[in-house]
Amino acid sequence: MKKLTYLLAATALSATGASAETWDMPMAYPATNYHTENGVAFAECVKGATSGALEIVVHPNGSLFSGNDIKRAVQTGQAPIGERLLSAHANENPLFGVDSIPFLATSFDDSAKLAAAAKDAIVAALDQQNLVFVYSVPWPPQGFYFKKEVNSVADMAGVKFRAYNAATARIAELAGMVPVQIEAAELSQALATGVAESFISSGSTGVDSKVWESLTNFYDVQAWLPRNTVFVNKDSYNALDDAGKAAIMDCGVKAGEAGAARAQELTTGYLKTLADNGMTVTGPSDELKAGLQGFGATMTEEWIAAAGDTGKAVVDAYKAQ
Ligand code: PCA
Numbered sequence: 270m271k272k273l274t275y276l277l278a279a280t281a282l283s284a285t286g287a288s289a290e291t292w293d294m295p296m297a298y299p300a301t302n303y304h305t306e307n308g309v310a311f312a313e314c315v316k317g318a319t320s321g322a323l324e325i326v327v328h329p330n331g332s333l334f335s336g337n338d339i340k341r342a343v344q345t346g347q348a349p350i351g352e353r354l355l356s357a358h359a360n361e362n363p364l365f366g367v368d369s370i371p372f373l374a375t376s377f378d379d380s381a382k383l384a385a386a387a388k389d390a391i392v393a394a395l396d397q398q399n400l401v402f403v404y405s406v407p408w409p410p411q412g413f414y415f416k417k418e419v420n421s422v423a424d425m426a427g428v429k430f431r432a433y434n435a436a437t438a439r440i441a442e443l444a445g446m447v448p449v450q451i452e453a454a455e456l457s458q459a460l461a462t463g464v465a466e467s468f469i470s471s472g473s474t475g476v477d478s479k480v481w482e483s484l485t486n487f488y489d490v491q492a493w494l495p496r497n498t499v500f501v502n503k504d505s506y507n508a509l510d511d512a513g514k515a516a517i518m519d520c521g522v523k524a525g526e527a528g529a530a531r532a533q534e535l536t537t538g539y540l541k542t543l544a545d546n547g548m549t550v551t552g553p554s555d556e557l558k559a560g561l562q563g564f565g566a567t568m569t570e571e572w573i574a575a576a577g578d579t580g581k582a583v584v585d586a587y588k589a590q
Pocket of ligand 1: 354408409433452453469470471472473474495
């Protein structure tokens, strides 16, 4: 009976010239995070646009591959599609870290401009790694979480700091903190056990991790807006028919726009949730701000030196907009 149903379904699909296919899509953040919800909406869009011929199944929270393994899994075809915080791979190509240069693009509008200026270079860099760019969505502006008042970069010295990419590890180094690389899925645990006692991230991840259970202060410094990027294994993409390829790309454009709008909509509410749960949520003091700007200047120079002419062209194109 089961077999018969299967055969009927396959016949119905082959009548439209397509064959049914299911793609697993590993993602690194909780099912209730807007990035994940947006990924699910993207999957529904693709299913609709292909009349069910391509079904994408989202696996949230690093459950299929941990965040750090998702990109390699898609490159090697262990998963046909996935989402990853691209700046976590800036060690492979400095261009992947363009969205984490302190104080270069600090608003949603500027994040969109920077992403537009960087898009061709990122698409080409991913292409060299057997990946096809589909869409990217920003996180809200990044601020610092501590369990004490911090009024200057000197106050940060010696603190155990959770890093999520090379830029965050570099900030720790510049401030004399002790960096430890931890995925968002393990953040609550790391804070609860004291493996980390501070970090930089959005209100979104602070709320996802119920960070008020361990920490007390959030400083809304708006350092940058890093992006999650969705990409497809190139061989999987090339094996799609034209309708499948168009569905991925068209739904990707929609998901990029919808995700950015949703991030912006949610930003204030996240900070309110932190405050409602007892955290002190403020802007940085002038002294802290000045110290961080100094780190920003150093890191901008370092990034331009590492990313070379292509990197410089991206930053120039962004500034010219
Ligand atoms: N949340 C992710 C990356 C940036 C953000 O806001 C994290 O902390 O892992």
